[in-house]
Amino acid sequence: MADALAVAIDELDLALFDAPNANTAAGRRDSMATRAYNAADAFDEGRTRAGVALVEGILDRVDGIPVPPDWLLPSQQADALADEVLLMLVLADLE
DSSP states (O other): OHHHHHHHHHTSOGGGBOOSSHHHHHHHHHHHHHHHHHHHHHHHTTOHHHHHHHHHHHHHTTSSOSSSOOSBOSSHHHHHHHHHHHHHHHHHHHO
16 A cells, blocks of 8 residues: 555656655655655555554655644645545554
């Protein structure tokens, strides 16, 4: 599931990111996708706490709470990503 999240993040248009320029937007997208790929590896290796921590780091950047600042502008895509991240956290808690 975290791999699918990473792919979804990789496919986000840079225009959805709250960033001063395209390079910063790409860096933010890459950072979130890398966290998701690393979370997938952690979950696959049985390191659930590490995976959860990485996914929580993504949630911090898309949850609509001002601290820390979100990296995505308010949009349907941002809401859908936040929902997917929350679902992943719930499922990880059930394991």
